[in-house]
Amino acid sequence: MKNDRAVVLVVEDDPLIRMGAVDLVMAAGYEALEARDADAAIAILEMRTDIDLVFTDVQMPGTMDGIKLAHYIRERWPPVRIMVASGAAILAESELPMGSLFFSKPYNDTAITDTMARMLAS
Amino acid sequence: MPHTLLEPAEAASTLAVVVASNEPLLFLTEDLVVIAASSSFCRAFAVDPKTVFGRHLKDLGHGEWKMPKLVSLLKTTASGSAEVEAYEIDLVRPDQETRNLVMHAKVLADGQDGPVRLLLAITDVTVARAEARHKDDLIREKAILVKEIQHRVANSLQIIASVLMQSARRVQSEEARGYLQSAHHRVMSIAAVQRQLSGSDGDTVVMRDYLVQLGESLSASMIPDPECLRLTVTVDDSVVPAALSVSMGLIVTELVINALKHAFPEKRQGLIAVDYRSEGTEWTLSVIDDGVGMDTGENAPKAGLGTGIVEALTRNLDAGIVVSDAEPGTAVVISHRGAKTQKEDLPPAA
Numbered sequence: 196m197k198n199d200r201a202v203v204l205v206v207e208d209d210p211l212i213r214m215g216a217v218d219l220v221m222a223a224g225y226e227a228l229e230a231r232d233a234d235a236a237i238a239i240l241e242m243r244t245d246i247d248l249v250f251t252d253v254q255m256p257g258t259m260d261g262i263k264l265a266h267y268i269r270e271r272w273p274p275v276r277i278m279v280a281s282g283a284a285i286l287a288e289s290e291l292p293m294g295s296l297f298f299s300k301p302y303n304d305t306a307i308t309d310t311m312a313r314m315l316a317s
Numbered sequence: 318m319p320h321t322l323l324e325p326a327e328a329a330s331t332l333a334v335v336v337a338s339n340e341p342l343l344f345l346t347e348d349l350v351v352i353a354a355s356s357s358f359c360r361a362f363a364v365d366p367k368t369v370f371g372r373h374l375k376d377l378g379h380g381e382w383k384m385p386k387l388v389s390l391l392k393t394t395a396s397g398s399a400e401v402e403a404y405e406i407d408l409v410r411p412d413q414e415t416r417n418l419v420m421h422a423k424v425l426a427d428g429q430d431g432p433v434r435l436l437l438a439i440t441d442v443t444v445a446r447a448e449a450r451h452k453d454d455l456i457r458e459k460a461i462l463v464k465e466i467q468h469r470v471a472n473s474l475q476i477i478a479s480v481l482m483q484s485a486r487r488v489q490s491e492e493a494r495g496y497l498q499s500a501h502h503r504v505m506s507i508a509a510v511q512r513q514l515s516g517s518d519g520d521t522v523v524m525r526d527y528l529v530q531l532g533e534s535l536s537a538s539m540i541p542d543p544e545c546l547r548l549t550v551t552v553d554d555s556v557v558p559a560a561l562s563v564s565m566g567l568i569v570t571e572l573v574i575n576a577l578k579h580a581f582p583e584k585r586q587g588l589i590a591v592d593y594r595s596e597g598t599e600w601t602l603s604v605i606d607d608g609v610g611m612d613t614g615e616n617a618p619k620a621g622l623g624t625g626i627v628e629a630l631t632r633n634l635d636a637g638i639v640v641s642d643a644e645p646g647t648a649v650v651i652s653h654r655g656a657k658t659q660k661e662d663l664p665p666a667a
Contacts, residue, residue, distance in 0.1 A: 209476060211479055211480060212472070212475050214479070219479075219486075281468075282475065300474070301471065301478040302475070303537050305538045
């Protein structure tokens with residue numbers, strides 16, 4: 196699919212939170228893709244070359260958590276912007292790759308879409 | 318004949334004190350030959366009391382006291398060059414649990430030019446050490462558990478917030494959307510307390526951090542143009558119990574939502590000022606706007622859920638609420654004045 200809309204991949208294991216995040220991304224006017232864990236996210240990133248931003252949870256089942264996934268993406272697909280959200284209140288931003296942003300859950304929808312717009316514009 | 322070494326008779330009283338000591342003690346010559354051992358020592362380390370006198374330290378029991386480190390430490394002590402203070406050593410015996418021991422050794426000098434005598438006190442700290450380790454483990458486990466619970470609470474609140482916002486984006490009616498957004502703000506207000514708690518050790522919340530964060534969150538989601546409308550939060554150094562902060566946060570949320578809904582029609586510019594301060598048990602929370610003021614009389618809006626929430630929480634906090642005309646705008650001041658019941662708690666005058 197080729198169009199002007201930015202493509203955002205939502206990675207989240209909880210179905211309702213994932214559904215909400217996808218809805219939020221679409222309401223903001225982006226194309227939303229979804230994955231329930233890091234492995235599924237990587238499979239999608241390998242298939243699609245048009246992903247602009249990944250919005251990921253931290254604690255997820257599977258071989259990688261969101262922090263490992265963020266580093267993996269930064270290594271393999273450096274241009275992809277990364278946003279990380281977690282229920283663990285304070286996560287050292289130093290644990291995340293440079294340039295990625297952290298949000299604690301429950302996040303403010305407006306703050307998420309504002310940040311997405313800013314990151315996608317840069 | 319090793320016994321001849323002990324020729325100079327020890328004071329009977331010294332020996333009696335050593336033998337009767339509750340703490341395991343060994344009374345030794347300079348060459349580490351045992352003059353006396355306390356019954357407690359024999360009991361604690363399973364050494365036959367009849368076999369101790371005149372025996373070298375390294376031959377005690379089954380030779381388990383033949384520890385090169387201990388021997389060299391005692392020799393240094395005997396020569397007067399050092400004192401053994403709380404030296405830790407493990408007693409290893411075949412077929413028995415290793416014991417963690419703490420040693421104190423001292424040269425006994427009674428002012429006479431007699432032979433050098435050593436007093437070795439041995440404390441068995443195996444149980445205490447195990448208990449301390451166990452306690453550390455429990456504390457660590459508890460910290461992990463608390464973190465895990467906070468994590469789950471945050472996740473659950475996220476689920477609720479996500480569902481509410483999805484509904485808000487889907488409904489057609491503006492009024493219904495407003496209700497859903499208000500519900501979302503209430504959830505976020507409680508979530509902000511949770512976040513403050515997870516950063517603190519106890520069950521208290523720093524009001525400034527909390528209300529400032531709450532204000533930022535309300536501004537971000539409710540004020541489309543910060544140039545036009547501003548929300549300021551000023552708070553003193555108050556630290557309050559978590560339960561109280563939850564109520565305060567909900568009251569602020571309701572009052573701010575209310576001001577945003579009614580005080581600034583048609584993109585009117587303005588300011589909403591939230592202020593909290595306390596002194597002792599007294600506190601005052603105010604939310605003041607410079608909007609169009611409240612309609613009174615015929616046109617007064619019907620009290621909604623928000624008003625109900627504010628009134629219920631205020632009553633519960635034993636506080637009073639005063640709504641006045643701020644010319645322009647509306648001032649809502651909620652205050653709690655000292656403990657009214659204090660008088661009854663005082664003892665009757667004699």
